[in-house]
Amino acid sequence: MASTRPNEIFNTQNNGSKIHREPASDSSCHIVIIGAGVAGLACARYLTHSLEKKSYKITILEARDRVGGRTLSIPELNLDLGASWIFSPHTAALSLVRELNIGTIDQYEDGISLMKSGNSDVRRMRLGEIHNGAIRLKGGAGSLCATLLNELTVKNQTTVAVQLNSPVISITYETNQKLNIELRDKKSIVADYVVLALPPKLFISTIEITPQLPKSLTEELSDCDTWMASTCKAILQYERAWWKDQKLSGFAVSRQSKAQEWHDASSDTCNALFVFCLSGTTKQQVIDATVKIFGNEAINPTAIHMVDWSNERFTSGSTDHSFGGHAHASNICRQSQWNGRLWFGNSEVSDAHGGFIEGAVRRGAQVANQLAELIVGK
Template sequence: MAEHHNIIIIGAGLSGLYTAWQLQQKQQDVIVLETRDRTGGRILSAEYGSSSQFDMGPAWLWPDFQPRLQQLLTQLDLDIFKQFTSGDMLYEKSPSAIERHSGQSSHGQSYRIAGGGQHLIETLQSQLPQSCIHLNTAVKSIHEADMSIHTVRDGEACQYTANKIILALPPRLTQQNISFDPPFSKDITAAFGDIPTWMSGHCKIVFIYEKPFWREQNLSGEVFSQYGPLSEIYDATPVNEEYYALTSFVGLNAQQRKQMDNEQLIEACMLQLQRLFGEDSKNTLDIKIKDWSDDTNTSTELDLSTPMVHPQYPDTLPRSFWNGKLMLAGTEVARQHGGYLEGALESADEAVALCGLQVTR
């Protein structure tokens, strides 16, 4: 017998969890199916020491432009703090041409979530019944006739049915991994494949230290490098300052990274840090690395050549199919803030409204 629920959400990233949270508040019978063994999707914090979290996915928010996220953080009683930007920034044109600039960060005034992005996910999850989230459950196909969802759960075939289904995952993953009966038109299928999954081809590294040696040199930690391998570096010290950290995106694209192993990559990064910040940079306590292009629950082959600038997300794609029984959420289908955390919430709000329910503010 298939397990039946009024609304089933696919994907327990920020968008799926927030949709579930909204629907729960409206006493809806809702569950979330998630292929990974954890919630959060692209939100992932790595721990070091007893209580320090380092963001391997999203780190920054801009409350002035992201009202939903700001409001959700307030509702959940979560604190934010300013990204550290005091001091000079460096601009590396080449290993022998490193310029030092004083003044404002080029990053705008961004903020971070105290306790890391995962703290947001854990808090949202803690407000949902435990039975609402089914981990290790990969959705394989969805059938309109009986609104059935066919999954592989803990290695076994498992079936659900629902009155309404919300897809809260990147459209490229939907197109690649889930089959639909009846199938979407060629145009819709192509449109799904054309939407890049934001940041999915990137690799993020965090270097953890006992002391903030860059701050001691009146450097903010912010670097832009044309030479690499680290392209953009920022201070990633957690709010508790138990440890200090620098974080960076790797400037090499996913295909280039696949030509080298992590040891070679880290060696090249360490040489760059020494050029920029001196010998103290060698004293890492730990180095965390997350290559999202290797993660098949985020990235597809198409994302190996992910855009380096923010894409224009399409406004014309329908957000509802099968006479309103199947809906889209997920940051890539947000109309205004596509790609960002704010977009994950924006798209969820639209899905809740499409379910005929009012979004809670």
């Protein structure tokens, strides 16, 4: 199947982004992408397509010991501890999934849903469509990043390098127009262009920038909440999907406990419920709340997996306490800085669907498209 180029998904207008046409003077240019989540990896993929005929090198610097960022899966069980759904209006993400040949799983939602508010009894309700046609991915949402990584490093061995365990601590724009990137281990890397594919709030609080960015931009980036950064997600695995036996959808909401929202997470490899919780929730609190709303069948999960994203320093930083709100970054956050050398390229700064996987794919493609135009000098 022919792969989609970024300018086939998005028109080549700049969406408010100001591009100063100052391509790197060297015949070979070095692009550094900071962050190997969906946005950073998608950006690298689209750049490799657009720069096919140019001499270039892409280095992806990732702070963690894994790629994926806010996608984190247990692939053999098709389970997600981070993002899980791609919704039907999320067309850029869906076409990327198709191009990469990743299998999908329809979100199960047949049957009765349960609601508990205050001290009231559990109410049973037959809801219409709950998940807006959402799908999950075979191998979990992490398979999107794993497949992108595989494609980038196998097909583009000579042009793309991914460096794990490499947190960036500072970026300096030198007078010779090069960017000097310093890593936590004090090593430094010189680049012609840098794409910041990490949450803006995290970038502002953890990476030192010289010279300083305009105050209005810094303020806006600091206010840009990182979606789900303070959520805790738990998965309860069971021998049987007993809720399906009881004609329940697996969807439930409680505002009475720290565990607040349940969804079916089963597939042909396991039976499971996943639960969105407030940060700081314990495994026992998840089980207790699940028993309270679903009954005693829930008491003995065969396994429980949990990630509290508020403790993830490469997602939430110390200042991010946002749960549900989606970022609405204005055009100023989509403008490149330092004569087109510095770009903001993560989901939260997308012009649409910010905070979702869709925003990450869209923004990765937009930055790749605009940067490639600048480099190729069209």
